[in-house]
Structures are given as C-alpha cells and as structure tokens.
Amino acid sequence: MPQESPGLVERMEHHQIAIYIAAMALGGLLGWAAPAAGSGLEYAINPVLGALLFVTFLQVPAADLLRSLRDARFLGAALVVNFVVVPLVVAAMFTFLPADQAVRVGVLLVLLCPCVDYVIVFSGLAHGSSRRLLAATPLLLIVQMLLLPGFLYLFMGADLADIVAVGPFVEAFLVLIVIPLALAWAFQAWAARKQSGQRISDAATATMVPLMAATLITVVASQVPKLGGSLADAAAVIPFYVAFLVVMAFAGRMIARLFRLDAPASRAVVFTGATRNSLVVLPLALALPDDLALAPVVVVTQTLVEVIGMVVYVRLIPRLVPEPVTVA
DSSP states (O other): OOOOOOOHHHHHHHTHHHHHHHHHHHHHHHHHHOGGGHHHHHHHHHHHHHHHHHHHHHTSOHHHHHHHTTOHHHHHHHHHIIIIIHHHHHHHHHTTSOSOHHHHHHHHHHHTSBOOSHHHHHHHHTTOOHHHHHHHHHHHHHHHHHHHHHHHHHHHGGGGGGTOOHHHHHHHHIIIIIHHHHHHHHHHHHHHHOHHHHHHHHHHHTTHHHHHHHHHHHHHHHHGGGTGGGHHHHHTTHHHHHHHHHHHHHHHHHHHHHTTOOHHHHHHHHHHHHOBOHHHHHHHHHTSOGGGTHHHHHHHHHHHHHHHHHHHHHHHHHHHSOOOOOOO
C-alpha cells in the first residue's frame, strides 16, 4: 500500500527551521519597508507571546509537570547550567561588553534567561529529551523571573532602581506565565472530560509552528525600524552572542556528565543552557526608559544569532554528546 502523504501540520514541523528563518527575513523586510508599523506591532508582542506559551504549556499535562519535579537529576542539571554556569559565563564577558548602558542591560536581560519555547523544538531535532525539557519549562520560566532582578542588581549595581521598574516584571509574570498556564490546565481538564475539548486542544497544539513564525515576524518587524544609526552598536554584541553559544555547548556537556545523565537528557541540558529567552524578555526591554531604547534591538539581535546557531547545534550536538556504543 502506498504511504499516506504527511499532513500540513507534519510538513510544517518537518520544515520548521526553514519557516523560522523565513519568518525573521520577512519580519526584517516588513520593518524596513513599513517602519511606521513598528510601534503598532510592539503592542502585538505580548498577545502573540502569550498565545505561543499557552500552546507550549498545553503540551505539558499537569500530571507530567508534577512528575518532572521528581526528576531531580535532570532538573538539577537544568537549574545549575542556567542559574549558576550561565551567570558566571556572562560575568566573565561583562567587562568586555561595550560601555553603553543600554547595550549592557540588553545583553544581561537576554543572556541571563533560559529559553522556554523553541528550545524544545531544536532539542528534539537533535534527539534531545524534549519531553523532559517541556515539563521543566514552567519551572525554568518562574525561576528566571524570580532571579532576574537580583542578577541585574548584581551586575548593574544600585543604579538599577533608575533603570528597571518592577511593574513590567509583574505584568510579564501574569501575562506570560500565570494566565497561559492556568488556561492550558483548564483546557486539559476540559479535554479529559469532553471530546469537544480534546478536539479544540489538539487544534490549538497544531498551531505551534505558525504561532512561533508569527512571533518572530512581529518581534523582528517591530525592532528593525529602531536600528537607524545604531546598527554598529547592535553588531558589536554579535561576537559575544557567538562566543556564548560556543562556550555553553561544552559547559552544558560538562554539567550533564556531572549529573550522570543519559544522552537525550544531556543534549536537552546543552540546549537549555545555550538558548536564551529573548522573546519573553523583550517586553521587559521595551518597558525601559527612552534613553535605553537600544536595549530591545540588542535583545532581538541575539534572536537572529541564536536561530542560526541552533541550525548548527542540531547537527553538531549529537556528535558532541553521542549515544553510548553498545557491544553486541
């Protein structure tokens, strides 16, 4: 019998890396061709991000989340690599960053927060344990929001009070964590009781790739008009982002070995240590004062570097963290 041709959702998932790169290119073209639309698109960032995270959380059953909290070795490795190793790496490069305060704040915002969305996709493409990473996502998001103000204070000092307001952090926590997670669990409860709920949940889950693409288009298009004469400042941080990806590949492997994880879990740890939460911290950067308007551009620049880096990671991380050889 001939094989059934893959459906639209399967085709999108298979080609999602190309879709994401095309989305960023389209966003850049849109931002360049219609710069006046940039400010309006900024208002769409939180809604599309909230929808993306809702769909992400919808794939994590509440029972799986509770079980993941008992996977002490994987969670321990993920927490150590993100909230101990990454801050140390950032501290090592901090003094070499451009002196511009907006650039430094933007770099700190993005590098100190682990990714909670497309990291799951790229980890899965490298045969990492996406399920463990997916279940750990809410915990990683909550911990980073709790620790980020303290990290910023340690790096920027007492001037932080004049730079970052508490309000955007609280708003981001509610809009990007509490509400999407509560809605996802409500939909899961509905799907468990009613067939109609299951159908709607399945349909929502199938929108993951289009939502990710829409988010990238919105983010890039809203920030390209801000480049103006700041292109050189944004480009100055690219070597730091590339160096971060290189260092974290080996640092993640080291932490995974320390916690004695298997190959799929080890690859997931490498990916969570290397990918950053640029999309979720962008609303925080956008809430900064006008004299720090370059910070969101610095954050988005990291996204552009990282997506290209993830294409390389998908090919190289399985070689860096190979499956153990079994003797017949």
